[in-house]
Amino acid sequence: MRPTVRRDDPRLQIITETLQKLIPGATPAFLSVDVIEALPGPGEPCNRWTGTPAGLAERIYTALYGRPGRPRPDEQLSPLERAEDAKRRRDLDGEISALVQGHTALTSAPWYPARPGDLVHVHYEAGGTVPAFGETYLIAAGISEGFLSMQMLAHTLPADTEFLDGMVGCFAVKDDPDPLMELWFEAGPHTLTIIRDGRPVHIGGAR
Incomplete structure (x- = not known):
């Protein structure tokens, strides 16, 4: 992830x-x-x-954005990062628990599931030469009945950012029964703000 670098970060993939x-x-x-x-x-x-x-590629990435790998103890982790952290420790129970807890946290939220018209904002912390930025997505009806899309409306990353096309809009989906699931697991609930009917129903960055 851009706040905490994933091994599948598109920037690392592009360099490789x-x-x-x-x-x-x-x-x-x-x-x-x-x-x-x-x-x-x-x-x-x-x-x-x-x-x-x-x-x-990893050496180049590290020079530009910081070393991929385990985040600092004081950083908040997404469910997927917690699971990968447990996997590195060979803690199978911890890995499964992180995934189950992440799923339960989303599906038990009082505002779940997402609805057409919801606005989803994700915040990315600065990393290396990339400044902090955000993306805003719109939840809309999907192509198939009962499915939803999540379209990126805007982002705040400067237009001259290297590898811009690979860094923004990666969570957009056209037809998905649960478009928030991937974003929730990868970016983490702590990075998300969800607006419904003009009011925030989830503020992940709140302290």
Whole structure:
């Protein structure tokens, strides 16, 4: 996630895929990257760094946005981040509990389920060179009966932000029985503000 970097963060994926495409048609699993410092003069040593495109992509990402991985203890975590944190600790019960608690917290909310006309705002904390920003989505009727869409109305990320297209609008859906589920689990309820009939029904950032 943009507030706390996920391993599936589109920025990391874009960097990785860009490196992999340096050799068109190559199989990613067989690729490696060599960075060589060839010093001038005969007999001078040659310094070399060798790694995978994914490893280099993570180094580039870390320099730009901060290291992907476990967030600080004082940061609020989304249900998915809590589950992944437990998985890294090999805590199966904790992983399942995080997912179940996240689902229960959403489905037991007095305003649940989402309705056409609801406005959903998600706040992303600053990370690396990316400033804090927000996205606003509109819940509307879907294509299939009983389904809903979630359309992005606006975002506040500067237009000159690198990889802008991969960073905004990723939670928009066209036809979904529960369009809030992915956003709730990945971004986390603490990042969301939901407005219904002009009044806030969920303020995740409230202290």
